[in-house]
Amino acid sequence: MPKISRKADQMPASPIRKLVPYAETAKKAGVKIYHLNIGQPDIETPTLLMDAIRNSDIKVLEYSHSAGIESYRKKLATYYQGFRINIDASDIIITTGGSEAISISMMTCFNPGDEIIIPEPFYANYNGFCCAADVTIKPVRSYIESGFALPPIAEFEKLIGPKTKGIMICNPGNPTGYLYSREELELLKELVKKHDLYLLSDEVYREFCYDGKEYVSVMHLEGIDNNVILLDSISKRYSACGARIGAMISKNKELMRAALKFAQARLSPPTFGQIGGEAALNTPASYFEKVKKEYVLRRDFVVDSLNKMDGVFCPKPSGAFYCIARLPIDNADTFCQWLLEKFSLNNKTLMLAPATGFYSSPGAGLNEVRIAYVLNLEDLSQAMICLKEALSVYPGKIVNAELETNNRRK
């Protein structure tokens, strides 16, 4: 039997999906599970997106342009201009989800062995895309105590060596919910300029900024047009994860010409997703206002509930629909599995994402979990009741004194 590749061997399994078999067993045993583990919103997809697909009148379902349907790219440019991102259709390649925007960017920018600095905790699938492209992640750690603010630039500088070729951020952040300030981004800009690095920014949660805080894009940073790549997706924006439509955006013409060759090799992004994505651009502002209001209610409820629990700490995020909580537990992986395997309250339990999967530094995030507040308030309320009870009976719980010592040690 021929061997699989080293890459395939090293490729990390999804830290979120590895708990799925335990959830399936619990479900078969009749236990209801509140899924706070994945960023799959329960918000309805705008009807105008779905209607455009349902009403499409296509006789022959042809390939589209490799960079995406032109009318879609043109309207999308206008959408970005609404955020003061001054691009035109030629700066956009429509991709199969944000995922493909990342993988094409990785292949276009980096050589095998190149290094990319990413503030951790970060979206776990970045590991997969970097592994596929043979790119080494150098994590720079952000901490729960500061709400996962940008680490000091000196920490980035320490990691920069001859192989460093880029920095990648997610803003607003998954899994942290942190929203970078203009000042933080300006600091990154100076660093990027100084070392002539690529700056990749995953901004798929742009619509989800709360408390009147400003969304600042890397595309707003002046003087680094040739360094910046914006990675985007309609999945979260319109609750349209299954459409598989994203975008890779840059004003660096040479880079985009090269990226197009990768796009051509895979022929085209999905036609129906593009039709839906184009129609969705007419989504009224009122839709987002309603959705945002709902997420703020959910966030406030979850964060308040968490912080009221003994030994729990959860900073309040300003964006996306995630938060990371520190729990009084020995090991988040064990705890999350225990919730599914051993625990239930009135035949209910909850599924969380252990934060360890979002850190690249070994041992980091051992007592942290990511919570996606993508369920309605009633379900979130039940889930929080479950969690409180679970923490009080979990065999691996850590009493306050121990926890404090533990935290000081880190």
Place this chain on the structure above:
Amino acid sequence: MPKISRKADQMPASPIRKLVPYAETAKKAGVKIYHLNIGQPDIETPTLLMDAIRNSDIKVLEYSHSAGIESYRKKLATYYQGFRINIDASDIIITTGGSEAISISMMTCFNPGDEIIIPEPFYANYNGFCCAADVTIKPVRSYIESGFALPPIAEFEKLIGPKTKGIMICNPGNPTGYLYSREELELLKELVKKHDLYLLSDEVYREFCYDGKEYVSVMHLEGIDNNVILLDSISKRYSACGARIGAMISKNKELMRAALKFAQARLSPPTFGQIGGEAALNTPASYFEKVKKEYVLRRDFVVDSLNKMDGVFCPKPSGAFYCIARLPIDNADTFCQWLLEKFSLNNKTLMLAPATGFYSSPGAGLNEVRIAYVLNLEDLSQAMICLKEALSVYPGKIVNAELETNNRRK
């Protein structure tokens, strides 16, 4: 400005798409172009595929399973069983087009620097996928004189070294239309067994086998289950290129577990395409009979017309909807560009794919073109009239004597 990657630099531009700007200029000047250059069928997509999408009742367009919707995979297994390919749903990963089936297979099987043997001429985008995975293609040449039959196994053996890890074929073939016989595939099987290689087979044209000839799949070969990967797509089968739905299939469980990690990193294939693909499995046999009958008429007309032209030779293919013709010309790239830039007959011209893009050996296929007979008979007839006239006035034409010498020299 940061440098693009070596890969991005070396990535070949699509040999078919590079002529597009000339075609656009010709169209703007009012010239009608018969597109025989791409495998975009004009056949209507089955209405039951389109209706399933139009009638879908989805409130939240969620991610699907990373391996694809389970009900689709189950029905798809039954479809393959109809071709005596004995697999079940767990042997299938639904991919974003056949393209992604190839790229995930490449990453799962091969290390950077590994070599794969591919009979040439081959589908040009294999170059792109191999480049992206840092895999080196070792071409083994097949010849127009034998209709592009499988080259002698000794020619494969010559290329096998310590870095050789796989063989890739396309059957029925794009760009050749050649259909491998059971005997040819049995020879390949012995070779694969002897050297414990992966055998990747792109069989997206399975439904398009003509003249009562038998379709033999690599999945029919006994004793090499762990070596074989079937690459598939619904694009050509149902004239549904824009759906972007394909499949990677293998009975090698370890391989498929590893491939699933790459599939998980990109989350899921497009939902609407899967809905369409599942519905399309109910396409009646009569649909394919009608389509096949149409393609046979087109093939016979095109091949006969070509062989009647002075100095033209075109073997009759038994599958897919392509043929390769040898023309009495100096250079196929120059000729195809000239057709768009300089030639027209009654304000009409045609677009062909220079065969050079399908060969990996430098200088091969210089006087060959690929013709996709994806237009109706009336259009094909007009196109053949254009081609005949073009060949008679083309400044780089080669008279018969010269051509013969030229061919003997090769």
